[in-house]
Amino acid sequence: MDKIIPNEVWVEEIDLLLKNHYDEDLSLEELGQRLHGSSSYLRHIYKKIKGLTPQQELTRIRLEQARIRLLKGNEAISEIARDVGMMNTPYFIKSFKKRYGLAPNQYCKAYNINSKK
Known part of the structure; x- marks a missing residue:
């Protein structure tokens, strides 16, 4: 069972993945799969916390x-x-x-x- 982590920690994980894998094809769906969440929720939370989308x-x-x-x-x-x-x-x-x-x-x-x- 996956443990639940705070959204801020999740966003830090997203940022780390983006910084380390920027040269790869990273769609929202791919980010969701790699980080165990839905792509729409991932985008929503990221934008809410950072003020821009993961794609931006x-x-x-x-x-x-x-x-x-x-x-x-x-x-x-x-x-x-x-x-x-x-x-x-x-x-x-x-x-x-x-x-x-x-x-x-x-x-x-x-x-x-x-x-x-």
């Missing part, structure tokens, strides 16, 4: 990891997008620009990094 947090983590890799300047943008779990490069570029105010290639130029498309 996952995207934030992925974009931050991509930003760090872009600063190294030696990888193609499509490769970085794929490696952080965002298989759709145009969506990755749009999301990156929305978060950081610059498209990935513009970000590289702004920080004098050799960028690749």
Whole structure:
């Protein structure tokens, strides 16, 4: 029998899973299966406690990891997008620009990094 844990502890477990597995396909259903809860309840509790959905947090983590890799300047943008779990490069570029105010290639130029498309 599974023991009941406080929602705050559950959210910490969700955060840990997102941080350690951001490069994987983590749908709400997958999170629910891995963390022994329904996907809709998981989303509700997470948003109630954190103020954003697990998907929004996952995207934030992925974009931050991509930003760090872009600063190294030696990888193609499509490769970085794929490696952080965002298989759709145009969506990755749009999301990156929305978060950081610059498209990935513009970000590289702004920080004098050799960028690749």
